[in-house]
Every structure is written in C-alpha cells, then in structure tokens.
Amino acid sequence: MDLKSNDKGIVSLKGLEYGHYKIEEVKTLWNYVINKEPIFFDVKENGQVIKLEMENKKIRANAELIKIDSETKRPLEGAEFELWNGEKLVGNYTTNKDGKIVVENLEAGNYYFNEIKAPDHYEINQDQDLSFVIDKDGETKTVTAENKVKTGELDFTKTDVTNGQNIEGAKIEIVGIEEQNKHVKFEFTSSLAGNKFTLPEGKYEFRETQQPEGYELSTEVGTFEIKGGEIIKANLKNERTTGKLIFTKTDVATGEVLEGAKIKIECLSGLDKGKVIEFISSKNGNEFELAAGEYKISETQAPKGYELTTETGTFKIGEHGEVVKCNLTNKKFEIVKTGSSLDVNALIPFGIILVAGGLGALILSKKRKLS
Structure with a gap:
C-alpha cells in the first residue's frame, strides 16, 4: 500500500496483522534525496506499537x-x-x-x-x-x-621627416603586448589619407617592416595605448634616401676651376621628380644634397670668355650617403687670324668676331659612399 507523511513527517498505520513487513520510500520532497534503504519490521504481538524512523538528507x-x-x-x-x-x-x-x-x-x-x-x-x-x-x-x-573587450580607435600616419607630408607605401606591423590584446598582430600599407583601426584596449608596439620607395627604413619601435574609447594618434617618420653631388666647372685646357657659369639640374625620377635647381658655378665648386633619383645636368650660360657647353649629362643617386662627382669643362673663345697684317681691333667696331667652335665636356666620376 502507498502511504504519505503528514506535515509533521509522520506516517500512521493501524490494524496491521501479524507478519513480516518492509517499508520503502518511493518519493520524497523536491529538495531532498530519496532514501533507498528499506526498513524491515515484524508484528508479533496483539496491540503492539512499533515506532520506526527514516531520514532524508537535503540535496x-x-x-x-x-x-x-x-x-x-x-x-x-x-x-x-x-x-x-x-x-x-x-x-x-x-x-x-x-x-x-x-x-x-x-x-x-x-x-x-x-x-x-x-x-x-x-x-x-x-x-x-x-x-x-x-x-x-x-x-x-x-x-x-x-x-567583450573594450575598444578604441587608432589614427595612424606615416610622414616625411623633412616636410611632414603623409607617405604611402610603407609596410607597418602592429602587435598587442598585453594579455587582453596579445592576439592582435597585423600588417598594413600606409596610405596618403592615413590609416584607421578599431582595436582592443591595451598597449601596442608598431614598427616599419618595409620602407616606401625613396626613403630609408625606420628602425624606430613606437608604442601607443588604446583606452577609454578615445581616438589615439600614432605617427612614424621616414628620412629620405639622399646623396651628395659635388660639382666643378673647369677650363678644358688648364683644369682651372671656373666661376660664373649658369647650371641647371633637373630631377627626372624619384621623390623630387620635376624639381629644377639652377645655380652659378663657384671657384670652390658647388655641393648639393639630393634625394634619391635620376637627374639631368646642363649648362644654360657659359662663363665669360668661354664657349657654351651643349653637352647634357645624367647621374643617379641610389643609396643613402652616396657621393657623385660631376665636372663640366669649357673651352675659351679663340680669335682666328687670317693673315699677319690683319688688325683684329679694326674688325670689332664693325661687329665682326671670328671664333673657332669648340664644345666643353661633361665628366662624371665613379660613385662612392660617404665614409
């Protein structure tokens, strides 16, 4: 038969006949563990009262x-x-x-x-x-x-150390260096408009892995920290690849350095493409720091008493610190005599000057690096 305990946990059963009995729990309260150990008892005497106890433990x-x-x-x-x-x-x-x-x-x-x-x-x-x-x-x-990790914005720019203008074409690597962002590691190429990224909060390192054309590789390792939803600005600068031009203007016959010639240098390729430098030759020669690229050099006005050199030469700056020596020579005007009785001074008032044609020469030395 099925029996159920009352609100005091008591089960009463009267009128049991003589015999051997077993009590077994089949259901308990929702928050208790069923007691699976049965209880055995015997009714042996008339009017006998038997008290039994069964315990349940809480879940x-x-x-x-x-x-x-x-x-x-x-x-x-x-x-x-x-x-x-x-x-x-x-x-x-x-x-x-x-x-x-x-x-x-x-x-x-x-x-x-x-x-x-x-x-x-x-x-x-x-x-x-x-x-x-x-x-x-x-x-x-x-x-x-x-x-979710908090995030912020990175506004990255790559600039020319000389003029502050943005540079495109540099390859940049960014690496997270804290626990919550150390899974972040990526590479990108710099653009003229700059580069923007949404990144997890934390500290980062960034470095250049490949420089833009015409620039030296930056060895700087920069750091920045993303926090509080702010827009963080980071910048990496590049130094231009430059070399030196040493120019001299000389007399083709004597090797004497000449001053007063007007010379033009034009950049044909590189960061300064289209740039023109015009200068007047000096007794001490002329020196220029030039960005990497190809250049054309020519004379636009000869020194006084010399033929205009029509030779046009080219040279190239390819490595940082490279030195290129360039020399243009000029030949003096010569008066051609047609006979021993010719009075040259007598011809000048009539606007007649006799000259022998003679072109100067362009000489470029073998390139070398600055020591």
Missing part, C-alpha cells in the same frame, strides 16, 4: 562559473559576481586566474549569477542568462559568462 551540489573573453576564449581573472537563490543573496565572488568561481554545498533551488564588475579592459555583461537549477545531489552545474 547538496556545486556551482561553477567560467569567465572568458568572447573572442579569444581566454579565461578572465577579476570579474565580480553576486550569486542569488531566488530573492536571497548567497554571496559575492571573484573569478580566479583560471577565470573560475566555484561555490560548493548549495541546497536545491533556482540560482543565477549577476555580474557587478567586469575585469579590467572589458565591458560588463548583464544581458547573459546565467541561471541554473540545483536539483540533483552531488552534481556540479557549470555556466559560462563572456565579456
């Missing part, structure tokens, strides 16, 4: 919360939670270095975790369902909570 179980990064699944330390059983606060807990909270010996009930403080650099997440039910003795209920 006890454990709860585990695992806190992870929503993107990398890395465990997160330092998140703070409340644990509630219905409307009753069980306690406050903080995730350990493994991202875990373990609460033991919980009674049966309906529970939920509520996040009250996110780990550093992460957004608090109160929208997840972190509820669970304890209804089996000895079990461990596990819930997983995720957090």
